[in-house]
Amino acid sequence: MPDVGRWFGQSLILAGFVTVIGFFSQRPTLVVFPPDRAQLVVSFAHGAERREACRRLTPQEIARLPPQQRRPNTCERERLPVRLVLAIDGNQVFDGVLEPTGIWGDGPSRAYLKFALPPGRHHLVLKLEDRGRGDAFAYVSEREIELGAGRRLAVDFKADAGGFLFYG
Amino acid sequence: MERIKSALRLAFAAAEARLGRLFPPAWNPLLNLGALGFFFYWIVTVSGIYIYVFFDTGVSQAYSSVEYMTRDQWFAAGVMRSLHRYASDALVSVMALHLLREFALDRYRGARWFSWVSGVPVVVLVYVAGITGYWLVWDRLAQYVATVSAEWLDAAGLFGEPIARNFLSPQHLSDRFFSLLVFLHIAVPLVALLLLWVHLQRIARPRINPPRGLAAGVLAAFLALALVYPAKSQGPADLLSVPTEIGLDWFYLPLFPVLERLPGPLTWSAALAVFAMFVAIPWLPPMRRPKPAAVDLANCNGCGRCFADCPYNAITMVARSDGRPFSSEARVDPALCVSCGICAGACPTATPFRRRAGLHPGIDLPERSLAALREAVHAAAARLTARPRILVFGCDFGPPLGGLESPQVGVVPLVCSGQLPPSFVDYVLSRDLAEGVVLTGCAEYACHNRFGNEWAKARMARARDPHLRERVPRHRLRILWAGPLGYGRLRETLDSFARELALTADPQPGKRNPSVLETGHA
Numbered sequence: 171m172p173d174v175g176r177w178f179g180q181s182l183i184l185a186g187f188v189t190v191i192g193f194f195s196q197r198p199t200l201v202v203f204p205p206d207r208a209q210l211v212v213s214f215a216h217g218a219e220r221r222e223a224c225r226r227l228t229p230q231e232i233a234r235l236p237p238q239q240r241r242p243n244t245c246e247r248e249r250l251p252v253r254l255v256l257a258i259d260g261n262q263v264f265d266g267v268l269e270p271t272g273i274w275g276d277g278p279s280r281a282y283l284k285f286a287l288p289p290g291r292h293h294l295v296l297k298l299e300d301r302g303r304g305d306a307f308a309y310v311s312e313r314e315i316e317l318g319a320g321r322r323l324a325v326d327f328k329a330d331a332g333g334f335l336f337y338g
Numbered sequence: 339m340e341r342i343k344s345a346l347r348l349a350f351a352a353a354e355a356r357l358g359r360l361f362p363p364a365w366n367p368l369l370n371l372g373a374l375g376f377f378f379y380w381i382v383t384v385s386g387i388y389i390y391v392f393f394d395t396g397v398s399q400a401y402s403s404v405e406y407m408t409r410d411q412w413f414a415a416g417v418m419r420s421l422h423r424y425a426s427d428a429l430v431s432v433m434a435l436h437l438l439r440e441f442a443l444d445r446y447r448g449a450r451w452f453s454w455v456s457g458v459p460v461v462v463l464v465y466v467a468g469i470t471g472y473w474l475v476w477d478r479l480a481q482y483v484a485t486v487s488a489e490w491l492d493a494a495g496l497f498g499e500p501i502a503r504n505f506l507s508p509q510h511l512s513d514r515f516f517s518l519l520v521f522l523h524i525a526v527p528l529v530a531l532l533l534l535w536v537h538l539q540r541i542a543r544p545r546i547n548p549p550r551g552l553a554a555g556v557l558a559a560f561l562a563l564a565l566v567y568p569a570k571s572q573g574p575a576d577l578l579s580v581p582t583e584i585g586l587d588w589f590y591l592p593l594f595p596v597l598e599r600l601p602g603p604l605t606w607s608a609a610l611a612v613f614a615m616f617v618a619i620p621w622l623p624p625m626r627r628p629k630p631a632a633v634d635l636a637n638c639n640g641c642g643r644c645f646a647d648c649p650y651n652a653i654t655m656v657a658r659s660d661g662r663p664f665s666s667e668a669r670v671d672p673a674l675c676v677s678c679g680i681c682a683g684a685c686p687t688a689t690p691f692r693r694r695a696g697l698h699p700g701i702d703l704p705e706r707s708l709a710a711l712r713e714a715v716h717a718a719a720a721r722l723t724a725r726p727r728i729l730v731f732g733c734d735f736g737p738p739l740g741g742l743e744s745p746q747v748g749v750v751p752l753v754c755s756g757q758l759p760p761s762f763v764d765y766v767l768s769r770d771l772a773e774g775v776v777l778t779g780c781a782e783y784a785c786h787n788r789f790g791n792e793w794a795k796a797r798m799a800r801a802r803d804p805h806l807r808e809r810v811p812r813h814r815l816r817i818l819w820a821g822p823l824g825y826g827r828l829r830e831t832l833d834s835f836a837r838e839l840a841l842t843a844d845p846q847p848g849k850r851n852p853s854v855l856e857t858g859h860a
Contacts, residue, residue, distance in 0.1 A: 179360035183367070184559035191427045191560075192567045196585035200595060202482055205582040213506055215499050277498050282489065322580045324506040337507035338578055 207286040208317035210258070210294075214327035217278040218250040218270065218300035252279035255297040255307070258287065281327075289319040296334050298327060309333040346442035351823045354784055363782035365552040371436035373548040376534075377556065378432065381425035383527070385418040393474070395520050396513050400476040401574045408570060420564030426468050427589040428560070433461060441619075443735075443786060448627045449540070449650060449676045451620035456537040458616045463530035468590040470523040474516075479584050481505070481575035483591060486598045493602020508577050540674055542651045543789075629704045630675035633668045635659070637687045638700030640666040643803050644681035647756070649788035650674050653681060653701075668701055678787035679703045679757030683794065686804050689761040690715070699759075706753050715762065718748030719771035726773035726839035728832060729766050731758050735786040736779035737824035747832055748772070755779030756790030760797045760806035767814055774814045774839045778828055781821035791819050813842065 203209065224245040232240050249270040256264040264283060271277035279300075292315050297307040311334040315323055323338030354368045361367065367374065392415050394403035407415035437457065440446055446454035472483045488502035504515050538544040547553070572584055586594065597605050630652070631644075645653045645668060652674035655666040668681075681701045682688050688699035690712045697709040718729060724745040731750050732739045739749040752758055755777060763775050777794060785791045796802035798817060806812070816835050820827045 176360055180365075180555060183357065183360060184555055185562075187367075187428075188424070188559045188563040191424050191431065191589075192563050194588040195423060195427050195569065196587065199583050199585045201583045202595065202598070203580045203582045207580075209580045211506060213500065213503050215503065271495065271498060280492075280500055282492065282500055282502055320579050320582055322578055324510075324577075326503075326506060326510075337509060 203320075204286065206289070206319050208289050208319060209322045210285040210287055210292075210317075210325070211322065212254075212256060212264075212283045212285075212296070212325045213281055215278040215280045216252055216298075216300065216327055216329060218252045219302070220246055221248045221250055221302075222246040247274045247276035249276055249279075250300065250302040252281075253297075253299040253307075254281055255295075256283070257295040258285070259293050287317060289317055289321070291316045294325075296325065298333070300329075343442050343444065346438065347822065350439055350442055351781075351821050354781060355821060355823055358781060361552070362549075364549050365555075366783060367552065368435070368439070369781075369783045370545070370548045370552060371432045371439060373545045374432045374552075374556065375429055375436060376546045377548050377553055378425045378429035379527075379531070379534075381421055381557070381560070382429060385422040385425065386524075388418040389415055389422060393520075395517050397476065397511050397516050400474060400516065401571065404475050404477075404571055408568065412568065416568055417561065417564045420567075420569040421560055422471075423569040423587075424560055424563055426471065427587065429464060430468065430589040433464060437461070445786070446620050447625070448620075449630075449652065449672075449674050452540050453537055454620050455617055456533060456539075458613065460530050460533045460537060461616075462613070463526050463533065465590060467523060467526040467530065468587075470519055470526065472587065472590065473519050474523060475571055476516075476575045477571035477573055478575060478581040479572045479586070481577065482581045482584050483594065484575075486594050490597045490602060490605065494606055505577060511577065540651055541788075542649050628677040628706075630672040630677055631670050631679070631681050631701050632704050633670055633701050634698050635662075635667055635700075637698050638664075638667050639687070640664040640668070641686060641700075642666070642668075643684040643686065644668050644701050647680050647684040647789065647793050649678070649680065649790075650676055652676070670701070676787065677703055677705070677753065678790060679706065679753040680787060680790050680793060682708055683754075683757045683759050683790075683797070684804065685759065688759040688804075690759075690765040691761065703753065703757075706757075708757075708759070711750065711752070711757075711762070712765075714750045715766060715771065718743075718750050719766070722746065722748050722772060726836055727771075728774040728776060728836060728839070729772040730776045730778060730828075730832070731755070731762070732777075732828075733757075733779035733786070733790065735822060737818075737820050737822065737828040741825075742828070742832070746836060752779075754785070754787045754790035755794040756785075756787065756792075758794060760804055760810075763798070763815055764807050764810050767810060774816065774835055776816045776818065776828075776832065776835065778818040778820060778824070778831075780819065781824070782819045784821060795819075814839065 224243050226242055227244050251270060252268045254264060254266055254268060255262065263285060268279035268281055269275070270279050294313045294315055296311045298309040299307045301308055309327070313336060317323055321338065323336065326335040326337065327333065328335060350368065354366060357366050357368055389407060392403055392407050392411065394400055404419065407419050409416070440454065469483060469487055473480050485502060485505050488505060491497065492500040492502050504511055538546070548556070586592070640655065640658065642655050645655050652671050653668050654671070656669045658664050658667050660667070682699055682703060685699040685701050688702070688708050690697060690708070697712055699708055702708055715729065719727070721743070722745060727746060727748070729748050729750060730739060730742060731752055733752045733755045736755070739751060742749050758777065766772050766775050777798070779791045779794070780786055782791065793802060795817060797804060798806045798815065800806055816831055818824065818828055818831050
């Protein structure tokens, strides 16, 4: 004959266990971003120009290569770094040099920057240089944006699409 | 560290003892953590297969398909979704408890390193599987989890194109990427299952299924939870807005707020350091590695009982190498042997009735031999002056034996209760070394060496070789499985046993109480 007390105790233990599981599966809640802020994300993966331009091989150089590797041009792998400048409402919030990725420095430079902004209108200035020419930025973009609380604006960069792209 | 471990050990023993009052010994949830982990894994698998039928892997359809399950199919797919979620959380819980318990019981060193080390990547894979699962719902929580975990992976610098860029805007997130996540969410648990198989390779007779009653109770409890408090989504993901307040799953995601706030190199270094530490734990000092069991071929007749009883697959039976007329001999793999002595307790040649100088069983522990055990029996018996005299055989992990000794009670420590050959009980009683024998050790189903008390109990009950001899007056033997907190119960047992022995002189040994008197379990 089953011991009712033990059955009850077992049920209580199992009920307690699933209660803990159920509760901590979704509670307590956590504020992961201030509800009175908006977010700006600037992210891209862009390969700058190579450190040395491609050049034609001389006939002697071509002749020295194994037959299956003979080609007219040679290109060094290493790329230049990318310089990015970001100003929000006249304040420069980022001015950095993004080194190329990869063991040989031949990969794209990567950026992933996040900023929390107060809601409202903002003036963005984005500048990018990928030719190693210092302050002579190859790409410059200025834009007025308006963000509500909790909204998010993403900025990407694609050289073949003309430069900076805005999503939001 | 030893103090922490000791405190944990006592905490587990106390919790096991309390649960032992409510559950039958075989059902005690804390003694079935590994098996419950498997059980939850299967619940997750079955419920996952079911909800996959209704799940749409497209970015824009994933959320609505999960909502359809939760709302329109709440009685079937909705329940399955909740089971999938809650069983995953329960899996993490029992896995953590299992790891903590093995650590507290010091069951990760020496030959046990393999099970520990092979279990560490399983923990990682379970977390990877759970986290990718959260991505698939594609609600606000998923958006947060996906963004933070992708940013963290990118911080390692292993990927040319940052993964987090997939979540930059709705235009950046493709169905193909989502399909990759589905693939990961299915493949990773399968790899974990493969590793679990590896994890069990050095364990004989692993318990991978909980007792049916416990499984039924657990399943019923989780079904009730799924119906009363179903798992719900937290609104559709929107990459043009930021999740602000979310309900985290604290079993899988407690570190996400930390990952989000601290620099990637720091969190990666910490994660790798913790992983390396967990892998290295078995070799961290203090190192304790008792000598493994050794076979004495001159006394081994190849009966195979040690092979049958070894809980760690450390013994194999191989072709005879000494030319004696037996088909096989036992061979111990030192890398697998935990030196529990259960093999010595199983050896039919391990009888103390042999001449004193010649107690060399076919298999024995070099550092705690049965010859030394016989000496300890004689020494303890010699100190007994008050009748009825009682000898207590107790294992290293059972009730503490210190303080028990008196003119009436002598103690003989064992590595494991399974180390005691039943012939020792016969020896003590027939040689009039004591009027009574008490065998005590870990609580039932909680044997430190997996099967020590189970085999000892079966041997004394004559259900497993080597049997306790018929002539032994079994009312003069008491067995108590009580665990490290069982000192009080052991004292009570000794008091009542002494009173009974005083009342019942034994004029005709072997013709009284037909069964071993077992005084219960924790």
